[in-house]
Amino acid sequence: MNTKSEPETAAAYDPGAFDRPSVTVDVVALTARDDRLHVLLVRRGVWPFEGQWALPGGFVKMDEDLYAAAQRELCEETGVPAATYLEQLYTFGAPGRDPRTRVISVAYYALLPGPGGGPACAEPEAGSDAAEARWWPVDALPPLAFDHGEIVATALSRLRAKLGYTSVAYALLPEEFTLSELQRVYEVILARPLDKRNFRKKMLAADILEPTPRQRRVGAHRPAQLYRFTRREAVLLD
Amino acid sequence: MNTKSEPETAAAYDPGAFDRPSVTVDVVALTARDDRLHVLLVRRGVWPFEGQWALPGGFVKMDEDLYAAAQRELCEETGVPAATYLEQLYTFGAPGRDPRTRVISVAYYALLPGPGGGPACAEPEAGSDAAEARWWPVDALPPLAFDHGEIVATALSRLRAKLGYTSVAYALLPEEFTLSELQRVYEVILARPLDKRNFRKKMLAADILEPTPRQRRVGAHRPAQLYRFTRREAVLLD
DNA sequence: TTAATAGTGTCTCTTAGACACTATTAT
């Protein structure tokens, strides 16, 4: 490599002079459906962990932004469209976490609206290296390849935390929704029931929602007011 | 690379088949001294950005844990002993952030006690690739190499946030300290004055401090009770 | 005695959480 204090040009720098770790991105895509929180997994079609379920992910291209790599791998491997929300989670780099070679994985988590939430949450279909792709309920996951169990756990705790002090929930809901639907999303993620009156009071006071001119009428009961988030981005609450 | 569904052995896998980004760690080492928050910077002795100030950091070794790499680079480049607290911050990987080649940097932030805080905060001295190493007040930094300005800003906002809901402050203080010293650390980091009575009330109620049998007597005034953190680790408050 | 810092309580306001009934609709 460079010797001390000798000016060099970019051309003279030899990036191949060292053994270098590989870099991947892995994506924990989450959605709420059937009153449960789900993660998108792919069944691996190749060694290692062939046949086991894993997070969608893959090698970062040489001139590709990490965020872009995460979006790309998510779409390529699972066929779902771009995530509504995608945020870097943590970088997992323990030597030995991948039997092939040293692989450092920059993990992202993605949020998508549930079914009926528009085109953003189409059903997955396996792409590239994946034999199969589908949503799994987070409370009943199969054994995961690599350290992906740990990555999923990290994503869940981050999502639960962020739900409390930001408006990220927008990314799990369609454009318009009822307050009951919003509450169900919170309950599913936090895995505990919330008081209806306190929930509505807090949400409406947070100044992140606005009523739309529409109502939703389904079933033999009073129709519900539809709301939308005033901003489709994660803003800090309070 | 691997073709679909063909089992292979680790030996048959060729990690050199692709161009791969390089991976570095960069460390934002922070300490409170002279009533200001400081970052540890090194002046670069080599191209690129030769002569400019930068974060200590360097390439991750092939079999080295990321955390270990961060500790190592911090010590090697600046001569300071192991950080009291060291946590992964964020991974910066924009193509073009390093003129040499594609470099993905896993940033860590480190906390060290101020001078007089025992051996853990010795004065820095330049090592390996660095021409010079010294503490800089965060509110008066020189121009930084690469995207290191952004990395420092990220570290500061993370530290400010964590200060509010954990006991990380322990890492910036010596084993024993007065409540006034603790408050000064908070004020320096948050860059605003705090009410003495409210601060003490909250800290003592948080059940993370215990009085020691000692007092500190300096100057012509009442001596102060010395306290220590009951646990030398970052615990959640409330 | 003075100068300098240590140490201490109360009141107010806001927020979080417990808690139960009426309104509207389709059948």
Added chain:
DNA sequence: ATAATAGTGTCTAAGAGACACTATTAA
């Protein structure tokens, strides 16, 4: 009428923040 969900208000407890004086020491 009934069943099903939408929608609504009050009270209490805890925490956050404003605010000013006494205690102890060295010089």
